[in-house]
Amino acid sequence: MREHAIGFRSIGEGDVEFLCALYASTRAEELAPVPWPEQEKQAFLRRQFGLQHQYYRQTFPQADFLLVLSANEAIGRIYVAREEDAINLIDIALLPQWRGRGIGTALLGELVAESERTRRAIVLHVEPNNPARRLYARCGFALVENRGVYDFLRRTPRALSSG
Numbered sequence: 001m002r003e004h005a006i007g008f009r010s011i012g013e014g015d016v017e018f019l020c021a022l023y024a025s026t027r028a029e030e031l032a033p034v035p036w037p038e039q040e041k042q043a044f045l046r047r048q049f050g051l052q053h054q055y056y057r058q059t060f061p062q063a064d065f066l067l068v069l070s071a072n073e074a075i076g077r078i079y080v081a082r083e084e085d086a087i088n089l090i091d092i093a094l095l096p097q098w099r100g101r102g103i104g105t106a107l108l109g110e111l112v113a114e115s116e117r118t119r120r121a122i123v124l125h126v127e128p129n130n131p132a133r134r135l136y137a138r139c140g141f142a143l144v145e146n147r148g149v150y151d152f153l154r155r156t157p158r159a160l161s162s163g
Helices: 013-031 038-059 103-118 132-138
Strands: 006-010 064-070 073-082 086-094 121-126 142-147 150-155
Touching (some): 006 103, 013 038, 013 073, 013 086, 073 103, 086 103, 103 121, 121 132, 132 150
Parallel strands (some): 086 121
Antiparallel strands (some): 006 064, 073 086, 142 150
16 A cells, blocks of 8 residues: 555545545446436435435444545545454445555455454445455455345455364
């Protein structure tokens, strides 16, 4: 991750516009075929982001809600809840121009290393058609179960899976 000069900081109220735009960027392809006017799509995305943001904050009050930074510029987000028996990767997203550069792999690699050190599994939910599924598979995540819209994945530390 060092080659990308990536940093982090906790999100704040002043980051809501960035976070909303980031969320919208993750849904652009999905909404492209919807025959709504652009203004209506943006209003929908703003509402969806607000609901998601509220849900994450209420459901995971002790989580780390972090902006991913490059040269002190926000380029993404990573939300992680460290629980007694697992590391819950709540959300990870990068702006489109920062995707495909190995940053997501590096971020996930740091969580995998933490998982191995602390002997805690990593768990996450992901949509079945999300391109990040390939990254999760390469990092050793396996499908636990389909939960409707999302698949629930788990990566067990090697120390636990071999013993």
